[in-house]
Amino acid sequence: MRYPIALVAVFLPSFLFGQNRAIIDSLSVSLKSSSDRQFEILNALGWEYRFSKPDSTIYYAQMAFELGKKLNLQKNLAKPLNYIGVAVNYKGDKIKAFEYYQQAIAVAEKQNDTVQLAYTNNNIGRLLFEQGLLPKSFNYFVASLNLFKRTADSSGIAYVKQSLANLHRLQKDYKKAEDEHLGALRIRMRLRNQRDIMSAYVQIGILFQEQKKLQSSTQFFFKADSVGKITGDVINLAEVKVHLAENYLEEGKVAQAEAVGLEGYHVIAANKNTRMLPRTLLLVGKIHKAKKEYAQARSRFSEALTVARNSQSSAFQIESYLQLADLARLMGNKQEEISNMNQYLVLKDSVEDLELARKVERLQFEIQIQNKEKENELLKMQQAQARAEVGRQRIVNIFTIVVAGFALVLAGVAFYTGYKRRVNNLKLATQNMLITAHQREIDEQNETLQKRNKQLSDINNEKDTLMSIVAHDLKAPFNRITGLISLVELDGQLNDSQKEYISKIKEVTQSSSGLIADLLDVHAIESEKNVPVPKAFNLVELVRERVEFFKLIAAAKKIKIEFNSGNLPSVISDPNYVGRVLDNLLSNAIKFSSAGRTVWVRLELNEAMATLAIKDEGPGFSQTDKALLFQKFKKLSARPTAGESSNGLGLAIVKILVDRLKGNVNLVSQQGKGSEFVVSFPIAA
Numbered sequence: 001m002r003y004p005i006a007l008v009a010v011f012l013p014s015f016l017f018g019q020n021r022a023i024i025d026s027l028s029v030s031l032k033s034s035s036d037r038q039f040e041i042l043n044a045l046g047w048e049y050r051f052s053k054p055d056s057t058i059y060y061a062q063m064a065f066e067l068g069k070k071l072n073l074q075k076n077l078a079k080p081l082n083y084i085g086v087a088v089n090y091k092g093d094k095i096k097a098f099e100y101y102q103q104a105i106a107v108a109e110k111q112n113d114t115v116q117l118a119y120t121n122n123n124i125g126r127l128l129f130e131q132g133l134l135p136k137s138f139n140y141f142v143a144s145l146n147l148f149k150r151t152a153d154s155s156g157i158a159y160v161k162q163s164l165a166n167l168h169r170l171q172k173d174y175k176k177a178e179d180e181h182l183g184a185l186r187i188r189m190r191l192r193n194q195r196d197i198m199s200a201y202v203q204i205g206i207l208f209q210e211q212k213k214l215q216s217s218t219q220f221f222f223k224a225d226s227v228g229k230i231t232g233d234v235i236n237l238a239e240v241k242v243h244l245a246e247n248y249l250e251e252g253k254v255a256q257a258e259a260v261g262l263e264g265y266h267v268i269a270a271n272k273n274t275r276m277l278p279r280t281l282l283l284v285g286k287i288h289k290a291k292k293e294y295a296q297a298r299s300r301f302s303e304a305l306t307v308a309r310n311s312q313s314s315a316f317q318i319e320s321y322l323q324l325a326d327l328a329r330l331m332g333n334k335q336e337e338i339s340n341m342n343q344y345l346v347l348k349d350s351v352e353d354l355e356l357a358r359k360v361e362r363l364q365f366e367i368q369i370q371n372k373e374k375e376n377e378l379l380k381m382q383q384a385q386a387r388a389e390v391g392r393q394r395i396v397n398i399f400t401i402v403v404a405g406f407a408l409v410l411a412g413v414a415f416y417t418g419y420k421r422r423v424n425n426l427k428l429a430t431q432n433m434l435i436t437a438h439q440r441e442i443d444e445q446n447e448t449l450q451k452r453n454k455q456l457s458d459i460n461n462e463k464d465t466l467m468s469i470v471a472h473d474l475k476a477p478f479n480r481i482t483g484l485i486s487l488v489e490l491d492g493q494l495n496d497s498q499k500e501y502i503s504k505i506k507e508v509t510q511s512s513s514g515l516i517a518d519l520l521d522v523h524a525i526e527s528e529k530n531v532p533v534p535k536a537f538n539l540v541e542l543v544r545e546r547v548e549f550f551k552l553i554a555a556a557k558k559i560k561i562e563f564n565s566g567n568l569p570s571v572i573s574d575p576n577y578v579g580r581v582l583d584n585l586l587s588n589a590i591k592f593s594s595a596g597r598t599v600w601v602r603l604e605l606n607e608a609m610a611t612l613a614i615k616d617e618g619p620g621f622s623q624t625d626k627a628l629l630f631q632k633f634k635k636l637s638a639r640p641t642a643g644e645s646s647n648g649l650g651l652a653i654v655k656i657l658v659d660r661l662k663g664n665v666n667l668v669s670q671q672g673k674g675s676e677f678v679v680s681f682p683i684a685a
Helices: 003-015 021-033 038-048 054-070 078-090 094-110 114-130 134-151 154-170 174-191 194-210 214-231 234-250 254-270 277-290 294-310 314-331 334-409 413-491 496-526 539-556 575-591 623-628 650-660
Strands: 535-537 560-565 571-573 598-606 609-616 664-669 675-682
Touching: 038 054, 038 078, 054 078, 078 094, 078 114, 094 114, 114 134, 114 154, 134 154, 154 174, 154 194, 174 194, 194 214, 194 234, 214 234, 234 254, 234 277, 254 277, 277 294, 277 314, 294 314, 314 334, 334 413, 334 496, 413 496, 535 539, 539 560, 539 575, 539 598, 571 575, 575 598, 575 609, 575 650, 575 675, 650 664, 650 675
Parallel strands: 560 598
Antiparallel strands: 535 571, 598 609, 609 675, 664 675
């Protein structure tokens, strides 16, 4: 299941109702004229900005937090920390958002603020939900719901029910999702907040739309439309009309879809709502296609593609290419159909590659969250120990003062020696008790740390095992696909179109097989068992052999490879490691070079070090690229010049291999002026 893409659809309805320009203007005026309610106004401003300007949310919420500390507030001080966490999450820093939520929990617990503790648990649940960690997010949602029920906070209960409904919806448990949505709606009907009621109607309509229960879906969209007319929310009304038109079109009611859809489209286009515009343009294009107005349909699909590109929406780009390909088929334009279908397949393949990287990132995120939770538990334990130590010291101090006073009252030469002996014995006994207690606590902490280290080691092993299993399980199907394609080609009875399709399938299969091979390589290389095996070999001959091999590949792109070296003696190193480093760097140089360019390979020997340099005339690297260099799954700004695949693992493998050889690799590059990778590693003559 592709959670990140599905989550966009799940949480999209809640985004529709979180921004109101009129409210922001009103709060800004109140902030200037009020002094006793500034804490609440600053928080309210931060909340309204959370989607469009998260940095403004952080600014106002930080001001509210500092003001709350200055006013020594006994409640709600965790609220601005929650808002900062939400804003940081929208900016994409999940770990930092989790840290702010942990701070909010600490403040809420200290202030015994059950309401804010409930909201924080719900926020953490949504954060984990967005990363696909559904079981952990469910636990936080349940904890939040119980806290809201304890405080009888109806608004909060409805809020958590919406979160639980989205979780069940993502798991395709539509019955539970419907129950939670309807429960939230009933609460909001009692509270009579029109914006929340409209949001609930829309989410239920979308839930039924996803299940193809179009009649029920349309009924709830009509209800949302009625409430929207009362509130005068023009943008949200237009979006409801788009959903209605999608239902009509699905039912084959083209005329009704056109009437309602165009009404929503004109409002969305006039307000330049780029979030909804690609979806709306696709809807209008489908309506024209249904009416066989192919020229107008192509215009709308092309416009949707442009907007989706500008907003970097992969899902809408994929849908646009697919619609353009189908339209070309209907118009009998075979070349345009193939071109758009190729773009659709390439983009879909890149999205699937991205999903694989996201799975790895999601696993890493879960490990980081677990580490943060363990660090927080350890910090709480240390704080408790510190408080206990302070309490013990206070008792000792009080006791000392009492004893000193008693000594002054009963001062006398006759009793001085006996008194001093008793005091010293008491101090020694107290110190022995403290030492024993401290030693016991230290032993317990050491045992706890050993268990946690074992848990972290198990988690890391599970991650490695998962990567290996996934890669191996995917490798066999692609090999079978390759074999079947070969059998089809051997049959020989293929027309030109079928040959072209077969060629495209081979490209996709080879690209995916390459990605799996690289994943297995990374896993094998990172294993502690994989160490260099040095032996004597002719370095010049090894490099010349690899260069001659890659000349055949380069010739296909009309690229020249120039090799320059002196007569170097034999060296002692691992030839397999050196060969794989050279293969990756030469492959990249050819992949990112245009036709007619030259790649230079230079080999030198300097004292006890061998230097291997590969220079190209490609696009070079930007400063942003250099910051991400050698990181796994990080695709850089440059793209292969002939449509070759690039999965972001090649340079990471180079870095691991060179480090294992106890060498170093450096990049000399300016954007637009080519690149030169210089690898140095020790040898023994």
